[in-house]
Amino acid sequence: MSGRGGRRLAREVAIVGIGATPFGRSPWSLLKLMAEASHEALVDAGIERERVEALYVANMGSVRNNRMAGLASALADRLGVLPAAADTVENGPASGGSALKAGVLAVASGYHDVVLVCGGERMREVSGLEATEFVSTLGHRYAEYPYGVTLPALAGLFARLFCAERGISPEQLARVALKNHDNGARNRRAHLRRALTLEGILSGPEALQNNPLVAEPLRLYDCCPVSDGAAALLLLPVEALTELAPDVNTPVRVAGLGQATAPHAVHARPDPIRLTSVARSAELAFAQAGLRPRDTDVAELHDAFSVLEIAESEEVGFFEPGDGHLALERDETTRDGALPINPSGGLKARGHPVGATGVSQIVELVRQLREEAGPYQIAKSAPQVGFAVNLGGFANNAVATVLSRSL
Amino acid sequence: MSGRGGRRLAREVAIVGIGATPFGRSPWSLLKLMAEASHEALVDAGIERERVEALYVANMGSVRNNRMAGLASALADRLGVLPAAADTVENGPASGGSALKAGVLAVASGYHDVVLVCGGERMREVSGLEATEFVSTLGHRYAEYPYGVTLPALAGLFARLFCAERGISPEQLARVALKNHDNGARNRRAHLRRALTLEGILSGPEALQNNPLVAEPLRLYDCCPVSDGAAALLLLPVEALTELAPDVNTPVRVAGLGQATAPHAVHARPDPIRLTSVARSAELAFAQAGLRPRDTDVAELHDAFSVLEIAESEEVGFFEPGDGHLALERDETTRDGALPINPSGGLKARGHPVGATGVSQIVELVRQLREEAGPYQIAKSAPQVGFAVNLGGFANNAVATVLSRSL
Numbered sequence: 001m002s003g004r005g006g007r008r009l010a011r012e013v014a015i016v017g018i019g020a021t022p023f024g025r026s027p028w029s030l031l032k033l034m035a036e037a038s039h040e041a042l043v044d045a046g047i048e049r050e051r052v053e054a055l056y057v058a059n060m061g062s063v064r065n066n067r068m069a070g071l072a073s074a075l076a077d078r079l080g081v082l083p084a085a086a087d088t089v090e091n092g093p094a095s096g097g098s099a100l101k102a103g104v105l106a107v108a109s110g111y112h113d114v115v116l117v118c119g120g121e122r123m124r125e126v127s128g129l130e131a132t133e134f135v136s137t138l139g140h141r142y143a144e145y146p147y148g149v150t151l152p153a154l155a156g157l158f159a160r161l162f163c164a165e166r167g168i169s170p171e172q173l174a175r176v177a178l179k180n181h182d183n184g185a186r187n188r189r190a191h192l193r194r195a196l197t198l199e200g201i202l203s204g205p206e207a208l209q210n211n212p213l214v215a216e217p218l219r220l221y222d223c224c225p226v227s228d229g230a231a232a233l234l235l236l237p238v239e240a241l242t243e244l245a246p247d248v249n250t251p252v253r254v255a256g257l258g259q260a261t262a263p264h265a266v267h268a269r270p271d272p273i274r275l276t277s278v279a280r281s282a283e284l285a286f287a288q289a290g291l292r293p294r295d296t297d298v299a300e301l302h303d304a305f306s307v308l309e310i311a312e313s314e315e316v317g318f319f320e321p322g323d324g325h326l327a328l329e330r331d332e333t334t335r336d337g338a339l340p341i342n343p344s345g346g347l348k349a350r351g352h353p354v355g356a357t358g359v360s361q362i363v364e365l366v367r368q369l370r371e372e373a374g375p376y377q378i379a380k381s382a383p384q385v386g387f388a389v390n391l392g393g394f395a396n397n398a399v400a401t402v403l404s405r406s407l
Numbered sequence: 408m409s410g411r412g413g414r415r416l417a418r419e420v421a422i423v424g425i426g427a428t429p430f431g432r433s434p435w436s437l438l439k440l441m442a443e444a445s446h447e448a449l450v451d452a453g454i455e456r457e458r459v460e461a462l463y464v465a466n467m468g469s470v471r472n473n474r475m476a477g478l479a480s481a482l483a484d485r486l487g488v489l490p491a492a493a494d495t496v497e498n499g500p501a502s503g504g505s506a507l508k509a510g511v512l513a514v515a516s517g518y519h520d521v522v523l524v525c526g527g528e529r530m531r532e533v534s535g536l537e538a539t540e541f542v543s544t545l546g547h548r549y550a551e552y553p554y555g556v557t558l559p560a561l562a563g564l565f566a567r568l569f570c571a572e573r574g575i576s577p578e579q580l581a582r583v584a585l586k587n588h589d590n591g592a593r594n595r596r597a598h599l600r601r602a603l604t605l606e607g608i609l610s611g612p613e614a615l616q617n618n619p620l621v622a623e624p625l626r627l628y629d630c631c632p633v634s635d636g637a638a639a640l641l642l643l644p645v646e647a648l649t650e651l652a653p654d655v656n657t658p659v660r661v662a663g664l665g666q667a668t669a670p671h672a673v674h675a676r677p678d679p680i681r682l683t684s685v686a687r688s689a690e691l692a693f694a695q696a697g698l699r700p701r702d703t704d705v706a707e708l709h710d711a712f713s714v715l716e717i718a719e720s721e722e723v724g725f726f727e728p729g730d731g732h733l734a735l736e737r738d739e740t741t742r743d744g745a746l747p748i749n750p751s752g753g754l755k756a757r758g759h760p761v762g763a764t765g766v767s768q769i770v771e772l773v774r775q776l777r778e779e780a781g782p783y784q785i786a787k788s789a790p791q792v793g794f795a796v797n798l799g800g801f802a803n804n805a806v807a808t809v810l811s812r813s814l
Contacts, residue, residue, distance in 0.1 A: 007517055007520075010418065010517040011516075061470060063468060063471045063541070063544055067544045067548065069541075069545045070800045072497075072498065073799055073800055073804040077672075078671075083684065085668070086668050087497070087509070092480070098494045102509055105512050106509075106512045106516075109512040109513075109516040110415060111414055111416055111512055134470070137470055141436075257518070259461075259492035260490040260492065261489050261491060264477075276490065277490065392480055393480055397493060
């Protein structure tokens, strides 16, 4: 760890407010989506907007897709938190995890006390083809992008190799979508709220009609949708909770943060089915928290493609290599399993407005730790530890977060 | 100050390495520009790349103009600093100031020790018209952008009102370009290296031919050029200097940081010629440093348009309102004046690769505090305090930094 970060923070930081819009095709503008989520987080925390000192916005594409640069300044204006500091953090689909990290370090440094983190994306402002081109800019600029390599294409290549190596059958892979659609169907803010059946995914008439191949072996139901949405978090220093938020509902501490990069081009990685950024970021986050993967009560993983949930569950250390798909088959990761993964529906069913995703993972973990998730609350009572990993690009960057109910 | 940030940091932070490419029309790719500046900063600090824990990249337009999202991950890969954390910070033309702030707070928090900050932009990858549209996305999305309001148009309206209010003559306004071109001509990394004469700006044959109106009363020589370029800084905690950089050349401490937002649409500001974000951010930065504006030995202001240097010199507190253009006329802000402003040439002559600008302001101040600026070194000996302000949008956001040679 030494020499690469992941040390203790000068001040502990708590999440005291959460907010999120529904994900899906939204009639709202990007600013309206983000203002609504932010407002909900402020109300949830019981903090007046005049107290906000800094706003960290997570967004990937507003300059290109929404013709807005300086999005954080625009949101500060719209929300009425001027003259608060305002910055946008971009780390592809891990922008949310990175904005949370920036906000946490700003509080930990002693410089800011009341920090709002808001992630948002309005993907559907542009056409599907444009959205695909936009997301493809995450690939290597010279080795991937100019050859038309899209993220689904990379994921298809990854899935073929990973499933062959692990001996994962189509039925076993389909269980990711099955579980996450079942969860998403119970989450009123999820984009896709339809439960699936194994037959519907694999062989029935529904499968033939609705679940075509996207990039073999990945089918439509293996891929997250293109969503609009926003999510927000309010952060305070733990030492100031009594003064600033005396009536706060179950503050949750950011116990560990980890971030790591990996070779940008997938073909340049020594082992193309390893997600070393995920392993490294999780290791850093658990080390900072003084916890082990097995201490996790609930997790949100970055299942932009179904196969990634299985791979990440191994890289994070939840399961041994080769056991991820078997644990899934044994129902260990359902809402009433030993380690529920993506009880919110994950990116697969909750949706994936890229800048919002990392923030919404944390919002969903806080709901679980507060035991406020209602229809999709996990079965085990009084969960203490939550874990999220958020992927940038095709895992050339990852941000991991450990949350704890104990301050 | 209370309730809006600007408190003392848990750990003091020093700049121990600087690097910058020449600004101008570059044959290099964005990644190459940024890698060169970063490499120079690492070599200057005498720090091995393996020690870099986090990379904060400042950039505004790579997703749109260069077809690269996740630019920070790509730079980490190119530089060979994997698995370091990597994020991009966007705050329009103040992205550089914001990335420095993020890097400083990351070190101050105790989480990271060795942090590289690199700002870069390759503006000239797109046409001039496209670059103008791109920069216009900084305006208000509904009240300015859709009506074709460009940044030069806003600056022209501002200049007309400001000059009328203050009684500034064309000759007095022209002195900003005159001074900054004289400085830039001595800076080998500047974009525009041609000294001007007052006659050449205002009335001679050169003026008629080369200095047309852009947005009355602003002429071409009042506007910064469209530049490519990159700049980089290496940060360490002051407490670890002896261990990590025993041979470092004149570390410079980040003594104060300030950031503030203002109403996004210019017409919505109570007084449209006030730059309240500049006044507020400077006030926060000087307060944190325990210094006053009059303690400043050298400053870099954000003269994207000449009139802004005069307005900012008043907002920051260097001169009383109405005295900025008179101090300029009295030669108080030249290299051998009492308070040299933009000895590097400023945005006006050094150039303005938007993501790089805020970082390059700090690089130039460090050069002056180290007394290594050579032909454009300020006259006063042993300068102790440097100040920079970096503007986002049309001053809807500003980041101010105070540097000190005393640790």
